[in-house]
Amino acid sequence: MFYFLFLWQTTNNMSVLNDELDYQILKLLQKDGRMSFTEISKEINVAVSTIRHRYINLIEDGTIKIIGRVDPNKIGFNAYASILISVKPKTYMNTIFEELTKLPEISFLALVSGSFDIEADVMCRDMEHLNVLLADKIHVLEGVFDTKTNMYMKIYKVAQPDLELARLSSMPKQ
Amino acid sequence: MFYFLFLWQTTNNMSVLNDELDYQILKLLQKDGRMSFTEISKEINVAVSTIRHRYINLIEDGTIKIIGRVDPNKIGFNAYASILISVKPKTYMNTIFEELTKLPEISFLALVSGSFDIEADVMCRDMEHLNVLLADKIHVLEGVFDTKTNMYMKIYKVAQPDLELARLSSMPKQ
DNA sequence: AATTTATTTACAAAAAACGTATTAAAAAAT
DNA sequence: ATTTTTTAATACGTTTTTTGTAAATAAATT
Structure with a gap:
């Protein structure tokens, strides 16, 4: 016992x-x-x-x-932007995601809630590069109804998920 | 010769x-x-x-x-969101950035162009956690005039800056 | 052409990783 | 409650890698 x-x-x-x-x-x-x-x-x-x-x-x-996380500025990427995309009709969503995934400039791609459907963050060498990307690679995709581009002008923090916060919950492994 | x-x-x-x-x-x-x-x-x-x-x-x-890039989902972060912040008066910008930088939930913090001033991407355990973060840690900061929160519902791509694109330019080292 | 500075390389000692075997613990079955 | 199966933790010798130092080579400067 x-x-x-x-x-x-x-x-x-x-x-x-x-x-x-x-x-x-x-x-x-x-x-x-x-x-x-x-x-x-x-x-x-x-x-x-x-x-x-x-x-x-x-x-x-x-x-x-x-x-290895490479610093974009050090290798000549000086135009970091967020592109919000509105898709109409919505049936084009899947094919648009497929096409966008292929673009090497896109560092982050997600389905978002809110007034737009997709957020694509892009790393470009300069404004010219960004402009060409938008005009020739994104606006031409069937189903891309509207876009809204904002520049990240200064980055204050890039951090990993905080493990201390995660530890508070019960660690559900997937 | x-x-x-x-x-x-x-x-x-x-x-x-x-x-x-x-x-x-x-x-x-x-x-x-x-x-x-x-x-x-x-x-x-x-x-x-x-x-x-x-x-x-x-x-x-x-x-x-x-x-080591840790997968947020695997360790229990199920609410990934983008918080846009409008600051008024603008003189509060610096102190707000200082305070936000300290928050462990924030994985990305930047000054943005467009109708808002700041973008803060946060990794939270769940909606409750996100809600408390907004109410108790962000909305209470002096100078935070308005916020707009959108959820990242599905992530399709997370990539590094493409070195092939960088190679096209003349590699200015900083 | 000579000097300085930076880059590439070689080599030997120390440290680390790897593969394998052993031990121990947890879970499942009886 | 005991045995069996499965999973996890550990020890250890061999191979591989890293590290520190020194030498050789190339580039830049004078």
Whole structure:
């Protein structure tokens, strides 16, 4: 009977630590995607092999992806804009999304609520480039009824989802 | 005389390959931030030490940053929204940016052209969370005159700046 | 042409990753 | 309640990679 209680306790602790461990790994990699498994394991006192296993799982289920984030300004993109698109008739939505996805200038593409249907954020070299993109690649698409373009004039913050906020909820894994 | 010509040729090739080399490194790291220097060097036929030097420079001047990009949905963020803010009087702009930058829910914050002044994209757990954020953290700020919130209902694309497009211009390093 | 500066490269020591095997724990079945 | 199955954590030796330093080469400056 006493033995049973003991087992229950370890089980409980482990299942809490499980998710907590993933959070800690994610948090460290979020800041520095090249941090070695060895360093991570030292930081949170778990065996290197465990970190590696967890890492592989997190990568495979798409929870995290390690990427090099390139600063657009440094490589010559000086016109960052938000293009809102109104589609009429709405039956064109799917084909428009398909076509827009292909455009290399588009860095973010989503279906939005509000008076427009689609938001497409684009990174262009300059106003000329943006202008040509709009005229030759977007306005020509069948179903594009109206657009509204606004420039991002100064960027104050670009951040990752805050894991501390996520931890408050019960971590529903997809 | 013949020797001199030979030298000139190598020089010329090298200087073209210089910027091209940075592009190639950036392109590979953009896709896989954990790719080893060894692997990169094999891919583009340059000594490992060269790749490493270039890498260190690219990191130090902020051209690229290796980060773990966490999928918001996988960790329980189900309300992704765009909040447009109108500021009156405009003298409050600076303090509002300062305050907004602190909010952990905000993943993107920028000064925008158009009928509103500020765009703040937020990642919240759910509608309740978003609602509380708006009411208790944003609407209460002095100078926030009006806001307009739209939900990102489905995300079709999240991409990095396209290096092929950048290569077309003359790579002005900042 | 000489000097300075920057870039590329080579190499050896240290550190890290990988593959595999082992151990331990949790869940499921009996 | 015990056994079996499945899943997760860990240890360890080998291979690979990174790191620090020094040398060679090229470019820019004088």
